[in-house]
Amino acid sequence: MKKLGLMIMVLAIAGSLLMGCSTASKGTESEKKMLTVGMELAYPPFETKDEQGNPSGISVDLAYALGEYLGRPVQIENTNWDGLIPSLQTGKVDVVISSMTITDERKDVVDFSVPYAKSYLALLVNKNANINQAEDLNQPGKVVDVKKGTTGNIYATKNLTNATVNALSSETACVTEVTQGKADAFIYDQLTIYRQNKANPDTTKAILIPFQDSESWGIAVNKGNEELLIQIDSFIEEFKAQGGFVELTDKYLKEEKQTFDALGFPWFFD
Amino acid sequence: MKQTVNKEPSLANKVVSAIFVAVVLIGFLWFSVNSIGLELDFSTLYQYRQRLWEGFLMTVIISIASLFVSLVIGSLTAMGQNSRILIISYFCRAYVQIIRGTPLLVQIYFFYYIIGTAWGVDNRYVAGVVILSIFEGAYISEIIRGGLASIDRQQYEVARSIGLTPVKTLQLVTVPILMARILPALAGQFASIIKDSSLLSVIAVIELTQTVQEISADNFRMFENYLFVGALYFILTFGVSLFSGVLERRYNHEYRVNQYL
Numbered sequence: 425m426k427k428l429g430l431m432i433m434v435l436a437i438a439g440s441l442l443m444g445c446s447t448a449s450k451g452t453e454s455e456k457k458m459l460t461v462g463m464e465l466a467y468p469p470f471e472t473k474d475e476q477g478n479p480s481g482i483s484v485d486l487a488y489a490l491g492e493y494l495g496r497p498v499q500i501e502n503t504n505w506d507g508l509i510p511s512l513q514t515g516k517v518d519v520v521i522s523s524m525t526i527t528d529e530r531k532d533v534v535d536f537s538v539p540y541a542k543s544y545l546a547l548l549v550n551k552n553a554n555i556n557q558a559e560d561l562n563q564p565g566k567v568v569d570v571k572k573g574t575t576g577n578i579y580a581t582k583n584l585t586n587a588t589v590n591a592l593s594s595e596t597a598c599v600t601e602v603t604q605g606k607a608d609a610f611i612y613d614q615l616t617i618y619r620q621n622k623a624n625p626d627t628t629k630a631i632l633i634p635f636q637d638s639e640s641w642g643i644a645v646n647k648g649n650e651e652l653l654i655q656i657d658s659f660i661e662e663f664k665a666q667g668g669f670v671e672l673t674d675k676y677l678k679e680e681k682q683t684f685d686a687l688g689f690p691w692f693f694d
Numbered sequence: 695m696k697q698t699v700n701k702e703p704s705l706a707n708k709v710v711s712a713i714f715v716a717v718v719l720i721g722f723l724w725f726s727v728n729s730i731g732l733e734l735d736f737s738t739l740y741q742y743r744q745r746l747w748e749g750f751l752m753t754v755i756i757s758i759a760s761l762f763v764s765l766v767i768g769s770l771t772a773m774g775q776n777s778r779i780l781i782i783s784y785f786c787r788a789y790v791q792i793i794r795g796t797p798l799l800v801q802i803y804f805f806y807y808i809i810g811t812a813w814g815v816d817n818r819y820v821a822g823v824v825i826l827s828i829f830e831g832a833y834i835s836e837i838i839r840g841g842l843a844s845i846d847r848q849q850y851e852v853a854r855s856i857g858l859t860p861v862k863t864l865q866l867v868t869v870p871i872l873m874a875r876i877l878p879a880l881a882g883q884f885a886s887i888i889k890d891s892s893l894l895s896v897i898a899v900i901e902l903t904q905t906v907q908e909i910s911a912d913n914f915r916m917f918e919n920y921l922f923v924g925a926l927y928f929i930l931t932f933g934v935s936l937f938s939g940v941l942e943r944r945y946n947h948e949y950r951v952n953q954y955l
Contacts, residue, residue: 506907506910506911506916507916509914509916510914510916510917513732513914514730514732515730515731529912529914530914532914533914569898572907572908572911573907573910573911577911590818590898591898591904591907591908591911592896592897592898593895593896593907594896597803597807597896597897600807601807604807604811606811606816
């Protein structure tokens with residue numbers, strides 16, 4: 425008798441769990457109007473948080489502008505970099521605006537808008553490492569740090585086959601390893617390298633000269649979401665035409681833009 | 695002691711119950727995956743078999759190495775905690791309290807980037823084993839201390855009355871009883887070591903979790919990757935758990951370890 429009771433209990437629990445699932449999936453129907461935007465808030469000044477912990481940055485402003493264009497309220501979902509594409513695939517977010525470079529590998533699993541910005545990879549090297557260009561890294565005994573899943577990671581695994589490549593999960597860890605000499609170089613985008621070099625002038629050196637073609641950033645949507653993608657493309661055209669990116673530069677990156685102009689490097693939104 | 699009647703359930707009952715549990719668990723998983731329209735395709739993992747195998751081996755090697763080092767640390771600090779020299783006792787207690795009271799992730803960053811750099815430990819694998827051993831050593835220390843405390847004082851009285859020297863007492867009384875009592879708990883701790891080693895991925899130790907994160911960055915099939923790797927960890931820990939069950943049964947009979955654990 426006791427056993428029968430137990431079984432009924434197990435069934436009841438399992439049943440209620442299943443019921444829970446089905447009601448949960450119904451719940452998202454009513455929120456369909458909401459535009460959920462996935463981004464990793466760990467990439468200032470594009471995706472970051474202000475003092476109160478609210479999302480802030482260029483991509484955040486861009487997301488709100490997109491929401492306004494589409495007439496949908498915007499909700500920012502802070503998601504780990506590795507989790508961004510899976511979030512799109514499972515419908516947890518509608519779009520990803522997270523300074524994501526359009527690559528062939530990513531295009532296989534998600535769809536990208538027209539590019540809205542471009543960037544170049546750069547090197548943050550340890551002062552004593554005696555590295556002057558990216559090619560110097562491709563030899564045994566050299567240690568190269570990259571952030572997991574970034575284009576720097578892809579570049580290093582493809583082109584620096586003789587060096588030891590460490591894929592770490594945070595930018596800070598990579599920079600720390602370079603300042604401590606645990607790694608010879610960290611490959612990331614120009615702007616971050618420039619900023620990190622300014623923050624650690626005694627231990628690091630920045631090599632900002634582009635060593636490969638520019639990378640284009642796009643807004644990503646789930647594969648096959650044509651309707652939203654067309655809207656996003658026309659939004660980007662309009663935003664560009666109305667000088668939205670110039671405004672964002674003035675708001676967040678005025679000083680950096682001047683430095684980049686002085687060095688003769690192309691700007692993100694040119 | 696209370697005697698319980700230990701009637702073995704019938705084979706049919708066992709089989710039916712096992713099938714029932716399996717159906718509920720698999721059904722729940724299947725329903726969940728289906729309800730969000732997720733299509734799982736594990737075939738993409740096949741091309742990474744070499745890296746997965748190497749990561750699996752690295753996890754096993756790191757776990758076993760950490761088990762031995764943490765046993766040494768745990769034994770020394772367990773004895774140290776009861777030391778009459780207060781400095782040693784305080785040192786060991788502080789170690790156990792601090793390590794058990796802080797997250798492993800914090801310890802990994804702290805030991806690798808601060809202590810490791812200061813003392814010139816640059817090899818990630820050596821650092822990884824040392825950090826994991828320091829962490830697990832604190833738990834093993836407590837297991838051993840508990841085991842020592844559970845030994846009946848009468849055992850020592852008997853030992854003295856039959857004229858055993860302190861060394862012989864340790865060898866013939868303390869160690870055999872202690873081993874019997876703590877072996878199952880130690881085996882459980884070993885399963886923890888295996889799982890905790892996954893956190894070493896944050897300092898780019900290329901073990902199973904780091905491997906699967908690198909693969910996820912490559913094929914974007916996060917769910918398949920993590921489910922698969924979860925199964926691999928489970929195979930390891932389930933093996934340890936079975937082994938622990940064997941130990942428990944063996945020593946249960948001789949020392950009635952059950953009533954203490």
